[in-house]
Amino acid sequence: MKKIAIDMDEVMADFSSKHLRLFNQRFQDTLTIEDLQGTRLRQLRPHLANEITAIIDEDNFFRDLDVVEGSQEVIRELSKDYEIYITTAAMEHPTSFHGKYEWLCEHFSFISPMNYVFCGDKSIINADYLIDDNARNFAGFRGQGLLFTAPHNRDVTGYTRVNNWYEVLEFFKNDIR
Amino acid sequence: MKKIAIDMDEVMADFSSKHLRLFNQRFQDTLTIEDLQGTRLRQLRPHLANEITAIIDEDNFFRDLDVVEGSQEVIRELSKDYEIYITTAAMEHPTSFHGKYEWLCEHFSFISPMNYVFCGDKSIINADYLIDDNARNFAGFRGQGLLFTAPHNRDVTGYTRVNNWYEVLEFFKNDIR
Numbered sequence: 001m002k003k004i005a006i007d008m009d010e011v012m013a014d015f016s017s018k019h020l021r022l023f024n025q026r027f028q029d030t031l032t033i034e035d036l037q038g039t040r041l042r043q044l045r046p047h048l049a050n051e052i053t054a055i056i057d058e059d060n061f062f063r064d065l066d067v068v069e070g071s072q073e074v075i076r077e078l079s080k081d082y083e084i085y086i087t088t089a090a091m092e093h094p095t096s097f098h099g100k101y102e103w104l105c106e107h108f109s110f111i112s113p114m115n116y117v118f119c120g121d122k123s124i125i126n127a128d129y130l131i132d133d134n135a136r137n138f139a140g141f142r143g144q145g146l147l148f149t150a151p152h153n154r155d156v157t158g159y160t161r162v163n164n165w166y167e168v169l170e171f172f173k174n175d176i177r
Numbered sequence: 178m179k180k181i182a183i184d185m186d187e188v189m190a191d192f193s194s195k196h197l198r199l200f201n202q203r204f205q206d207t208l209t210i211e212d213l214q215g216t217r218l219r220q221l222r223p224h225l226a227n228e229i230t231a232i233i234d235e236d237n238f239f240r241d242l243d244v245v246e247g248s249q250e251v252i253r254e255l256s257k258d259y260e261i262y263i264t265t266a267a268m269e270h271p272t273s274f275h276g277k278y279e280w281l282c283e284h285f286s287f288i289s290p291m292n293y294v295f296c297g298d299k300s301i302i303n304a305d306y307l308i309d310d311n312a313r314n315f316a317g318f319r320g321q322g323l324l325f326t327a328p329h330n331r332d333v334t335g336y337t338r339v340n341n342w343y344e345v346l347e348f349f350k351n352d353i354r
């Protein structure tokens with residue numbers, strides 16, 4: 001069975017909405033997701049870069065993120081024909097371990113924890129496909145990368161792009177298993 | 178650069194000694210490492226299987242394990258010619274995440290946390306070599322497995338075996354990079 005590796009943040013879990021909401025609350029700002037198109041919060045507000053990172057490092061930041069639309073039904077569908085692995089870059093934020101683990105158990109209970117991978121550099125991942133919003137993770141990856149659209153990657157070119165989970169399903173309908 | 182993936186427990190970290198010491202203390206037993214040759218604690222004392230697992234799940238069990246002799250100097254030496262990744266099956270014991278992370282940062286500070294991989298099924302690992310005490314992790318692994326001797330695997334055959342870290346160094350001296 002072919003393996004599909006799937007990133008969490010911005011792909012399965014809606015990271016930006018909560019991050020932006022907490023940032024606006026704490027710093028009396030009024031940024032929107034539209035403002036993040038083609039950029040990142042820390043680039044828009046560089047003088048608050050440390051505070052922006054600190055929000056992510058708070059205990060349980062990752063525990064209650066919203067589930068990205070379509071991810072549950074499409075991943076469940078793909079899991080019939082592919083081995084699904086969740087490959088998330090957790091090592092930059094070790095406080096995220098438990099929140100991420102519990103979030104996956106709650107929202108994707110049909111995937112075994114034995115298929116969770118908390119890593120840093122994703123060139124260590126042995127899969128046929130990697131669905132990720134960070135194109136840098138495709139460097140050194142041995143399979144095919146699918147760039148999942150997120151505000152920050154809007155202008156990134158040179159990769160097969162999927163705009164949402166329904167496009168992911170469409171892509172794999174044409175795949176030779 | 179070729180990649181070497183290295184397991185933690187029984188390979189870098191002396192898991193059995195602490196586990197056995199705590200077990201003996203709590204259950205007034207007198208088992209020794211010799212008794213574990215070719216078997217496991219839960220096979221020797223099956224009526225205490227749940228208690229044996231519970232010891233591992235205690236917070237900080239993994240935080241103060243002893244470092245396996247030779248691992249620091251040999252891994253540091255190998256890191257000059259190979260990319261080193263630490264690939265540990267943490268998903269069966271999620272309480273181990275922080276202890277394992279901090280232990281690695283303390284004892285192997287020359288390896289970037291970006292090269293830590295906390296996983297379950299190791300067939301997801303893309304490396305040229307995997308040094309591991311559990312032969313089951315070589316099933317589906319795309320590279321070469323090196324079975325690191327531990328009490329429980331004494332009778333396992335069919336793999337390239339390394340008895341200690343100095344034998345690991347010797348093995349890689351003959352490797353074509």
